[in-house]
Amino acid sequence: MQQVADVKPSSTLPVSETTFADLLRPLIDPGFRLALAMLHDAQAAEDAVQEASFIAWRKLGRMHDQGRLRPWFLGIVANKCRNARRNKWSAGVTLGVPDVLPVPSPEERTLRGADLRRAIARLDYDDRLVVVLYFYVDMPLDELAAVTRSSAGAARARLYRAINKLRPGVAIEEALR
Amino acid sequence: MSLRNDIHSAFDDIAPSTLGLPERVLHSARADHRSRTARFVRLRAPMSLVAVTLLIALVAGVLIGGHVLQDWNTLRNASQGNQLHKSDFSSQLAELEARPLNLPTLSAFDPCPAIGRNQIGFDYGAGPVYVDGELGGKTAWGQYWTVLYLISPGVSGPVLVRGRDLKGDGMVVFIGDYASGAVVGTDGPAGPISEHRAELVLRAGDPRSGGASTAFGSFEVIQGIARGWSGCLGLQIDGPTFTETITTTSFVSS
Numbered sequence: 001m002q003q004v005a006d007v008k009p010s011s012t013l014p015v016s017e018t019t020f021a022d023l024l025r026p027l028i029d030p031g032f033r034l035a036l037a038m039l040h041d042a043q044a045a046e047d048a049v050q051e052a053s054f055i056a057w058r059k060l061g062r063m064h065d066q067g068r069l070r071p072w073f074l075g076i077v078a079n080k081c082r083n084a085r086r087n088k089w090s091a092g093v094t095l096g097v098p099d100v101l102p103v104p105s106p107e108e109r110t111l112r113g114a115d116l117r118r119a120i121a122r123l124d125y126d127d128r129l130v131v132v133l134y135f136y137v138d139m140p141l142d143e144l145a146a147v148t149r150s151s152a153g154a155a156r157a158r159l160y161r162a163i164n165k166l167r168p169g170v171a172i173e174e175a176l177r
Numbered sequence: 178m179s180l181r182n183d184i185h186s187a188f189d190d191i192a193p194s195t196l197g198l199p200e201r202v203l204h205s206a207r208a209d210h211r212s213r214t215a216r217f218v219r220l221r222a223p224m225s226l227v228a229v230t231l232l233i234a235l236v237a238g239v240l241i242g243g244h245v246l247q248d249w250n251t252l253r254n255a256s257q258g259n260q261l262h263k264s265d266f267s268s269q270l271a272e273l274e275a276r277p278l279n280l281p282t283l284s285a286f287d288p289c290p291a292i293g294r295n296q297i298g299f300d301y302g303a304g305p306v307y308v309d310g311e312l313g314g315k316t317a318w319g320q321y322w323t324v325l326y327l328i329s330p331g332v333s334g335p336v337l338v339r340g341r342d343l344k345g346d347g348m349v350v351f352i353g354d355y356a357s358g359a360v361v362g363t364d365g366p367a368g369p370i371s372e373h374r375a376e377l378v379l380r381a382g383d384p385r386s387g388g389a390s391t392a393f394g395s396f397e398v399i400q401g402i403a404r405g406w407s408g409c410l411g412l413q414i415d416g417p418t419f420t421e422t423i424t425t426t427s428f429v430s431s
Contacts, residue, residue: 017207017210020203020206020210021203021207024199024202024203024206025199025203028195028198028199028202028203029195029198029199032195032198033188033192036188036191036192037184037188040191042191042192042193046198046201046202049198049202050201050202050205050206053202053203053205053206054205054206054209054210056206057206057209057210058210112183112187113183113186113187113190114187116183116184116187117187117188117191120184120187131184132184135180135181135184135185136184136185136188138181163180166180167180
């Protein structure tokens with residue numbers, strides 16, 4: 001998939017602090033949810049959203065269609081998550097799925113949830129991204145396609161493949177409810 | 178349960194509270210943006226041009242500011258008489274200012290009782306006031322920080338902040354809109370000369386700060402301390418129904 005943050009639009013308009021804050025504030029929570037589900041680490045997730053916000057401010061003036069702000073920003077967060085994983089690899093940290101996920105949770109007793117998180121973590125990056133965006137960030141397919149820089153059809157096909165990996169025995173229609 | 182519900186519950190189980198997260202992210206983004214803007218100006222503008230521009234701005238500011246200040250004072254004096262809530266605020270503030278500063282005094286060899294990052298994720302504070310700080314530069318006078326004060330939802334009225342070096346005599350000074358109290362010096366950390374004030378007064382619950390019954394109020398402040406400080410400082414934060422103490426430590430560079 002092409003990296004959204006790397007897209008180079010044509011011209012830049014100045015963005016005031018107030019405008020930036022008003023536009024970005026409602027996107028921080030979904031950005032954090034996306035990063036948490038991608039990275040399984042709350043601190044790393046916050047770092048990813050923070051770094052994405054730096055980039056967003058620098059590039060916000062080039063956004064001519066602010067109706068596409070949410071997929072644009074979540075695309076930057078997704079790229080940061082991809083880079084966070086790369087950085088961890090290069091630092092020699094094993095990113096295999098651990099038996100116990102690093103985020104402390106009083107509700108880890110829910111074995112089903114832990115199994116599902118583990119299964120999602122085993123998906124490759126692109127499959128995991130569409131699953132998280134569709135099922136956890138509750139993003140419609142057309143916006144999801146904008147984040148992943150693919151067509152809606154390609155995004156749907158990837159989502160179906162990922163669902164099959166997660167729940168091999170479950171019909172797609174049932175899984176999509 | 179559907180796959181959607183299963184995934185929601187699986188990740189909601191491990192998701193920490195995001196209370197205050199937007200404020201933290203936006204504060205750091207603002208600081209990053211300002212530092213980039215400052216670097217851009219330094220790189221692109223010749224120093225002589227910057228100096229001339231500043232001089233013109235200063236003169237114009239004095240001329241225009243005098244009139245504005247005069248008008249503002251007239252307006253303020255006229256409205257003060259019939260605004261009872263302002264006098265309530267003033268009397269509450271006077272009560273807070275009368276509270277003694279109960280910060281510990283330490284010897285040079287005592288460990289600094291710095292508190293760690295709190296559970297909400299801000300740098301300091303046990304609530305209802307939290308503090309996030311970033312280094313804001315140095316001058317010949319001393320060290321400055323850009324600090325974000327966050328006041329928990331539901332708090333209202335004045336919040337008074339005072340601070341000092343816990344191992345020395347230096348006091349924490351404040352600059353800007355929320356600085357209050359006695360003028361204890363002047364310096365120019367952000368270009369023009371600014372007054373150092375001994376107190377910081379925040380208006381909790383003020384909608385302009387974003388504060389409400391359900392949202393954190395946030396106040397961005399420049400604060401500093403004179404050269405020679407020990408690296409260990411304390412802040413006392415007084416509100417109508419609470420007193421909170423924050424102790425922090427920082428590396429002291431020359």
